[in-house]
Amino acid sequence: MAYDPTENEITRRSFLSRAIVGIGGLIGAVFTGIGGGYFLSPLWHKKKESWVDLGLVKDFREGVPVKVDFTVRKRDAWSTIESRSSAWIVTANLKEFIAFDPKCTHLGCPYRWSDDKKQFLCPCHTATFGIDGKVVSGPPPRPLDRYPTKVVGGHLLILPQKTAEA
Amino acid sequence: MTWHEKYLERYKKLKSEGKPFFPYAVFKDTLVALLIFGVLCGLAYYFGAEIEDPADPTDSNYNPRPEWYFLFLFQALKLFPGNLESIAAIVLPGAAVAFLFLLPFIDRGPERHIFDRPFLTFLGLGTLAGIGYLTYQGAVSPLTNPIIEKDPVAFAGQRLYSSLNCAYCHKIGGRGGTIGPELDKGAGDESEEWLEKHFRDPQLTSPGSAMPKLNLLEDEIQSLVAYIKSLSSGGGFTEEAPKLFQENCAACHKLGQEGSEVGPDLSLIGTARDKNYIRKYVEDPSKINPSSSMPGYKGQLTDLQIEDLSRYLAAQKGN
Amino acid sequence: MNSFWEWMKTRLGIEELWNALFARHVPEAKGWTAWLYTLGSASLFVFTVQAITGALLAMNYVPSPDHAYDSIRFINEQVLLGRFLRGLHHWGATAMVILVSLHMLRVYFMGSYKYPREATWIVGVLIFLVVMGFSFTGYLLPWDQKAYWATMVGVNISAQVPVIGEYIGKVLKGGDEMGAVTLTRFYAIQVLVLPAIILGALAIHLFLVVWHGISESPTRKEDDQNKNAGTGILQ
Numbered sequence: 001m002a003y004d005p006t007e008n009e010i011t012r013r014s015f016l017s018r019a020i021v022g023i024g025g026l027i028g029a030v031f032t033g034i035g036g037g038y039f040l041s042p043l044w045h046k047k048k049e050s051w052v053d054l055g056l057v058k059d060f061r062e063g064v065p066v067k068v069d070f071t072v073r074k075r076d077a078w079s080t081i082e083s084r085s086s087a088w089i090v091t092a093n094l095k096e097f098i099a100f101d102p103k104c105t106h107l108g109c110p111y112r113w114s115d116d117k118k119q120f121l122c123p124c125h126t127a128t129f130g131i132d133g134k135v136v137s138g139p140p141p142r143p144l145d146r147y148p149t150k151v152v153g154g155h156l157l158i159l160p161q162k163t164a165e166a
Numbered sequence: 167m168t169w170h171e172k173y174l175e176r177y178k179k180l181k182s183e184g185k186p187f188f189p190y191a192v193f194k195d196t197l198v199a200l201l202i203f204g205v206l207c208g209l210a211y212y213f214g215a216e217i218e219d220p221a222d223p224t225d226s227n228y229n230p231r232p233e234w235y236f237l238f239l240f241q242a243l244k245l246f247p248g249n250l251e252s253i254a255a256i257v258l259p260g261a262a263v264a265f266l267f268l269l270p271f272i273d274r275g276p277e278r279h280i281f282d283r284p285f286l287t288f289l290g291l292g293t294l295a296g297i298g299y300l301t302y303q304g305a306v307s308p309l310t311n312p313i314i315e316k317d318p319v320a321f322a323g324q325r326l327y328s329s330l331n332c333a334y335c336h337k338i339g340g341r342g343g344t345i346g347p348e349l350d351k352g353a354g355d356e357s358e359e360w361l362e363k364h365f366r367d368p369q370l371t372s373p374g375s376a377m378p379k380l381n382l383l384e385d386e387i388q389s390l391v392a393y394i395k396s397l398s399s400g401g402g403f404t405e406e407a408p409k410l411f412q413e414n415c416a417a418c419h420k421l422g423q424e425g426s427e428v429g430p431d432l433s434l435i436g437t438a439r440d441k442n443y444i445r446k447y448v449e450d451p452s453k454i455n456p457s458s459s460m461p462g463y464k465g466q467l468t469d470l471q472i473e474d475l476s477r478y479l480a481a482q483k484g485n
Numbered sequence: 486m487n488s489f490w491e492w493m494k495t496r497l498g499i500e501e502l503w504n505a506l507f508a509r510h511v512p513e514a515k516g517w518t519a520w521l522y523t524l525g526s527a528s529l530f531v532f533t534v535q536a537i538t539g540a541l542l543a544m545n546y547v548p549s550p551d552h553a554y555d556s557i558r559f560i561n562e563q564v565l566l567g568r569f570l571r572g573l574h575h576w577g578a579t580a581m582v583i584l585v586s587l588h589m590l591r592v593y594f595m596g597s598y599k600y601p602r603e604a605t606w607i608v609g610v611l612i613f614l615v616v617m618g619f620s621f622t623g624y625l626l627p628w629d630q631k632a633y634w635a636t637m638v639g640v641n642i643s644a645q646v647p648v649i650g651e652y653i654g655k656v657l658k659g660g661d662e663m664g665a666v667t668l669t670r671f672y673a674i675q676v677l678v679l680p681a682i683i684l685g686a687l688a689i690h691l692f693l694v695v696w697h698g699i700s701e702s703p704t705r706k707e708d709d710q711n712k713n714a715g716t717g718i719l720q
Contacts, residue, residue, distance in 0.1 A: 187506075207573070218630045251645055
């Protein structure tokens, strides 16, 4: 007797086939959700920085931008690393401070302050920024990026985390 | 016709009478896969995967145990002492694997039903029972090393202490440099606020200190504070403590010249154990050392009295 | 749609593949024993789970004594769904050992390893050993106390072999002491060597299962003689 499906059998077969696709799809979807969430987790990861002490307020000078190097101790996933970084500090009155991220907003070149021209000059595409960080000339799409600053107990602290112009 | 040919003929017939693999068998497979996936997700969600303290090759207080499916092998080693150990470790498992590989050539007849192959059936069941028994024995065998629970935050501080090379300048337990102060002599009795401030910037609490500012992260400061605090003898004990010892412990333990020698001499206990450990031990010794015959004092003494007694004992460093 | 299907059929031979793998007929198993025949596919399913979760975990793992433990903590505590995924891999390993063992017991007690399926069984035993190898090497990777000491015991057991035991221990550890080299060796075996072996073995195993056909439910000698007179094989 060879296998010969009856009409009942055919309904049963199509039901089973659909159930297989359904259950298989469910397992696949849940698994894809879990694995996908894990794989894409960097998208939800928030960077944490802590405030860095740049020294005494009285050591800065009004109207003269100065580049300050500092060491940040931070977590890089499972390891803790110390990295060197820097910021341009500008102050008009030794009470309020502005800290600029040291990279040009065009392509990330390291700019410097020109005492003659009273402007920040970028060496790559001759962009210039004013002392307030605004674009004076050249291709940069936005003013210089800033770091939050605060003064605590006579010390200037910055949070080396880029924010748009305050 | 040999039975091989007959078998193939019969199988061909059974196969043609059977149903297609899809969807009948596949449906069962899918249901089982769903069940397994559900169970795995449940276990992963509720239990996750444990992680213990980091590997410490110098730790002599650990109770090594293999994963449960190797436990029977681990337990079997106890049955073959001395030179015979290699029988349990190598000969038996090796023979079992060789037997499995050769099985189709050992059992070559056409009989397939378990009742038609009584020897192999009994061999299989006997092996299963043996593995089951050994696994059970292994699971209930007592852990002979004391289980020392570490405070995870203080332990993180201890790891940081070594990764920051603090021992270059500082001494703990007699090991380390001499530039800075010895940390198990009084540093742990400083307040948490003082320690925290000190780690943030040593100049704030100790002007002129040679200790560098370490730019530590917030949780690193907390870990170090907890670690340094754990080095403390626990601060002062009251005048009650020696009396508590006389009344409750001296019947078995010696301290200096006083007391009996039924239990261990505790004159130097402070050099080996910290206050938290002693406190846990006094409360319920069986938790740390199941073979101890010492009674637990939780309930016998008030929490305050146990704390007092533990501080007293932690201060016993032979001086 | 139709032309797409045509393309698949003529270029990939998908119809022949389907007929060979899924439309093939299998002898009907008796009653509840039909469920015992799902153990093989269940093992295959868990293997897939292990492969996928393993690949994802490897993205955040460092096989070095300095960082292994912290990277595992990172997965558990910082990565989205990391604890869950590691849980799946951990319990999947246990499920794998149980399912493969049960599958093996099913074949043992049903005598399914007999003619003409001897080679299927031998490759199956090899797969079983590889699964045990996965368990052993995977256990060390978190580099916590449990991992370190269990592996220490395991390696020392293999060092019991007469004469060459000492050398086996040295090769496993990659030196005289357990340390950085032990971890990288175990990691390479776990993620490169064993997967290569098991994939090859699985391919052969599955081919043989399909080619010989799944074994039918065992029957008693007497039944065979009475009911299947003429075709009986146990006369």
